[in-house]
Amino acid sequence: MGRIVLKDVAKSFGDVHVIPPLNLEIEDGEFVVFVGPSGCGKSTLLRLIAGLEDVSGGVIEIDGEDATGMPPAKRRLAMVFQSYALYPHMTVRKNIAFPLKMAGMDKAEQARRIENAAKVLNLTDYLDRRPGQLSGGQRQRVAIGRAIVREPAAFLFDEPLSNLDAALRVGMRLEISELHERLETTMIYVTHDQVEAMTMADKIVVLQAGRIEQVGSPLELYHTPRNRFVAGFIGSPKMNILEGAEAEKRGGHAIGIRPEHIAPSATTGTWKGVVGVSEHLGSDTFFHVHMDGRREPLTVRAGGEVSLHHGDAIFLTPDEEKIHRFDHEGLRIA
Amino acid sequence: MATQHSRAAARTMISPAVILLLGWMLIPLGLTIYFSFLRYNLLMPGANPFVGFENYAYFFTDPAFWPAVINTLLLVGGVLLITIVGGVLLALLLDQPIWGRGIVRILVIAPFFVMPTVSALVWKNMFFHPVNGLFGQLAKGLGFEPFDFLAQAPLASIILIVSWQWLPFATLILLTALQSLDSEQLEAAEMDGAGALSRFRHIALPHLARAITVVILIQTIFLLSVFAEILVTTNGGPGNASTNLTYLIYAQSLLQFDVGLGSAGGVFAILLANIVAFFLMRMIGKNLDL
Numbered sequence A: 001m002g003r004i005v006l007k008d009v010a011k012s013f014g015d016v017h018v019i020p021p022l023n024l025e026i027e028d029g030e031f032v033v034f035v036g037p038s039g040c041g042k043s044t045l046l047r048l049i050a051g052l053e054d055v056s057g058g059v060i061e062i063d064g065e066d067a068t069g070m071p072p073a074k075r076r077l078a079m080v081f082q083s084y085a086l087y088p089h090m091t092v093r094k095n096i097a098f099p100l101k102m103a104g105m106d107k108a109e110q111a112r113r114i115e116n117a118a119k120v121l122n123l124t125d126y127l128d129r130r131p132g133q134l135s136g137g138q139r140q141r142v143a144i145g146r147a148i149v150r151e152p153a154a155f156l157f158d159e160p161l162s163n164l165d166a167a168l169r170v171g172m173r174l175e176i177s178e179l180h181e182r183l184e185t186t187m188i189y190v191t192h193d194q195v196e197a198m199t200m201a202d203k204i205v206v207l208q209a210g211r212i213e214q215v216g217s218p219l220e221l222y223h224t225p226r227n228r229f230v231a232g233f234i235g236s237p238k239m240n241i242l243e244g245a246e247a248e249k250r251g252g253h254a255i256g257i258r259p260e261h262i263a264p265s266a267t268t269g270t271w272k273g274v275v276g277v278s279e280h281l282g283s284d285t286f287f288h289v290h291m292d293g294r295r296e297p298l299t300v301r302a303g304g305e306v307s308l309h310h311g312d313a314i315f316l317t318p319d320e321e322k323i324h325r326f327d328h329e330g331l332r333i334a
Numbered sequence B: 001m002a003t004q005h006s007r008a009a010a011r012t013m014i015s016p017a018v019i020l021l022l023g024w025m026l027i028p029l030g031l032t033i034y035f036s037f038l039r040y041n042l043l044m045p046g047a048n049p050f051v052g053f054e055n056y057a058y059f060f061t062d063p064a065f066w067p068a069v070i071n072t073l074l075l076v077g078g079v080l081l082i083t084i085v086g087g088v089l090l091a092l093l094l095d096q097p098i099w100g101r102g103i104v105r106i107l108v109i110a111p112f113f114v115m116p117t118v119s120a121l122v123w124k125n126m127f128f129h130p131v132n133g134l135f136g137q138l139a140k141g142l143g144f145e146p147f148d149f150l151a152q153a154p155l156a157s158i159i160l161i162v163s164w165q166w167l168p169f170a171t172l173i174l175l176t177a178l179q180s181l182d183s184e185q186l187e188a189a190e191m192d193g194a195g196a197l198s199r200f201r202h203i204a205l206p207h208l209a210r211a212i213t214v215v216i217l218i219q220t221i222f223l224l225s226v227f228a229e230i231l232v233t234t235n236g237g238p239g240n241a242s243t244n245l246t247y248l249i250y251a252q253s254l255l256q257f258d259v260g261l262g263s264a265g266g267v268f269a270i271l272l273a274n275i276v277a278f279f280l281m282r283m284i285g286k287n288l289d290l
């Protein structure tokens, strides 16, 4: 059980209003990802839910119960910190046992749960080591182990993978997703990594300056971003935004087109430009195309085998169906 | 220092420093050991014959010897206990965002800057004195008989004075250690259901273990040789009640003018310090390899 509802939750540090009143519902068993640029208040929001910060206004409900004034321990939430926050002087076993010991659970039950968690997380061989003797990925798993033994109502993750190298991130990403499938517990996950957000989430919450810009499934956000900010934030490489004549021709103040929805050609096309930098990734090639009257190059995705080089002329044809139109305020025109 | 030539040159260059340092240490030590085997009393000038271990025998059988050893250990242990418990508590307090924290910190550190003789005199005359002292006045004001601290509880009074001097040192070291504790660890413990006391017991205290050992080591070295506080307050008395080894050596060599006996005591003090240091090092070694 882990239905979390935020009603008009706000937070300010002195005069700085980090989070203006905000409403959000998180269903039981959902995997929710908070994304947003650095400093937008993701961690703060997570800490408000955890109870590590007091709200400046509003109500937090967990399973229909008002949890606004509850101390963190009473909320039945478990948090995995970015720095892991393991206890350095305790062995892995003691680290994982700590929340159980604090709850006064009997020894046999403690041992059973620790064995279980260690098996799930592949930690059995490391139970008697100290955190200092583990690799980053192993430490991360210990931190997760310490969270799951409590059988919490929901897990809170604050950028848990940002200290790991790329290969390990992919592995841990899958492990966390799998854990979610198995436990079916609510998880709230903070990241600013696109790919993590898109691949793991049932629901993505895009934040900017403490405000929720859009809430939806990864594909909803990709296909129908509500405004220019979300359009630019979801998808990699970023969506191209064009203003002026081309936009007006299509009935908007600005239009957006993703790099993968533009067909390049050496001979014919709607728009004409000059190839700047090209990035060859093997499976794909990204061209940065310079066009007259635009300062920023347009990013275009081509297949792996396109022989166009720096300085060549290039013709581009956008897929008219896939063009997003935005009005003066940056809101989507349906 | 690749070539033989440059090695020789280097050796020549550093030799004055090495010789000076060695001489600085070895000559006093050698002389002390040498004197400890002589009958050498300044009141009986003349020959100073070699007498073997006679001085040591006198020193160990001196009625003041065992009381002095016990007093020394009580003094060191008592001060360590007070400064570490008090230091941890003060560090916890100063780590809180209380109002006027900067001023409180300076106040806490201030006693460390006061010379031992001065602070002992201040305590003796302004606090402990049964007639003029603050405590005496207070007792009288409340209708009690004033307590003559230095006469009735001389060692405890000296422990109090020395603790007051060393508390800032312990507090300072423990405070810096406490501030290096990762706040996320405390928050994690809070989420794990640990109350304030459990957080202190399971997270903060183990984190402080290393700093506490450092405090114990450094303070022990200095506390074994407490002298000025005793000299200006009780003169080791009444009787031997507040005589520690340092003071006993002083009393024998300078009050009784017996250089040989004092030297023997000095050699014993060196041995005792080394034994204590040996145990401390083992303790630290265990604690440092976390």
Ligand SMILES: Nc1ncnc2c1ncn2[C@@H]1O[C@H](COP(=O)(O)OP(=O)(O)OP(=O)(O)O)[C@@H](O)[C@H]1O
Pocket: A013, A016, A018, A036, A037, A038, A039, A040, A041, A042, A043, A044, A045, A192
């Ligand atoms: N204790 C505090 N006092 C004052 N301002 C704070 C405090 N904690 C956070 N802030 C401010 O609140 C804003 C949001 O911080 P927060 O840590 O939630 O960002 P974030 O979205 O997690 O960023 P990042 O992705 O870099 O971790 C920031 O502008 C930060 O400066």
Ligand SMILES: [Mg+2]
Pocket: A042, A043, A044
């Ligand atoms: Mg953050």
